Amino acid sequence: MSLASAARAALPPLLVFLAFLGLWQLACSVLALPAYLVPTPAEVAREAAAHLDQLAEAALLTALGALGGLGASLVVGGLVAVLFSQSQVAARSLYPYAIFLQTVPIVAVAPLIVVWFGTGLQSVILTAAILSVFPIITNGTTGLVRVDPQLLELFAMSDASRLQLLLKLRLPGSLPYFVAGAKISGGLAVIGAIVGEFFAGFGADDLGLGALILQTSGRLQTAYLFAAIFAATLLGLLLFGAVALLGELALRRWRGRELAVH
Template sequence: MKTSLAAAAPPLLSLVLLLGAWEALVRVLAVPAYLLPPPSQIAAAFAADATTLGLATWTTAKSALLGFALSGVIGVLVAVALSASRLLERAFYPYAVFLQTVPIVAIAPLLVLWFGPGERAVSVSAFIVSVFPVVANALSGLRSVEPALRDLFRLYGAGKLRTLLLLSLPSSLPSIVTGLRIAGGLAVIGAIVGEFVAGFAEGTPGLGILIMSAPRQLRTDLLFAAVLCASALGLGLFGATNLGGWLLLRRWHPSEKS
């Protein structure tokens, strides 16, 4: 407990100092609230619009989680398929790289045409942004299995499926977890960008809609609050992935041992 408190003290102290300086400078320089609200006004916006922020966060979280889950499952399956053949990898891996380099804002209107406005298009946007790190890291892990262990499995007559399930996938778990950690934050970004374009068809608008609408109402405090909610969502997804990775790897992999 003392070690945890000692580790948390410096960032917490710097945060308090930063917020105090921000509050003081905004008030001393009389900066208009619509340009840069003080932290106290942002905190008041959290309290006044707690229900709106909570519902918007939940709406975005559903799309981000769906996109993240799809990227995890499909990303690992694609990596397994590519690792089975160098020819297959050379043929299709460049398209995975291309998918990562295309700006999601540019193809988001197509997603609206194909999937309609709302949660489906936003989830696909989150998936497109977050799938490449899973593919790249899983493929790297699958390619990095010790050749001696592969030879040992081959010596004992293990087939390709058995080798994959008992050797390749367990050995590549650290790399897969790393890819999922990156994908978690990217899924939230993809969902927010998807909401900028896809909007919402029915129900409660997400954080992306709130972020776009708040400046038009000169509610910069609400804009900051929505951005903080999006950041907290990304951190929560990253933390959940970290916890899952720790539970999977803590007993046998050095990276998760304390």
């Protein structure tokens, strides 16, 4: 994507965001909303600038938790998807428990994680992984089992083993599905990391964005709270963009190989 096309793609959402800020500022002025209830965008910007170092450090800690959770979900979810694609018995027996990971309220499980594993980064990563693993399992399984029957016949005519079928046909063909699942899981990993920090935290001197949100809300530092929320949103967007970019690079190579084969 060229710089000009990237700018054209970014312009519409940027204009919407600027319009949102204008309406927000107008509402605060017309309704005379108190700053402790709804601060103006200018007040949020001042607080963000005043606490830029703290926000950056908190975002880095949350990013470590989110990346760790996303990495764990990719490994575990990928292995489970391979298992489900190779064994219908395993899929029928274990898939309901995979759904359980998606449906159980993470705020109900997070306190148990703290009891079992203590506070700190390991509990934050585990919480993020639990919340983000389901899209990897479902998308990966779909991609692994949705194979062109003609290609299956071709591999069967070549007396390909089950392992060869998995490594040379199912896994390469499922790449777009895994990429789609990873995009969804990227945003969920950030949410999971922040929820994990609500309970697990990092310590009195090391605050992630989740702990910072709790702290500022408890002290009615609303402008600072808004700044932390915007930092968390920006972190989610950056992680989604990074996953999307890496996925697009991988898909380009995959499409190139597909064209070479055909």
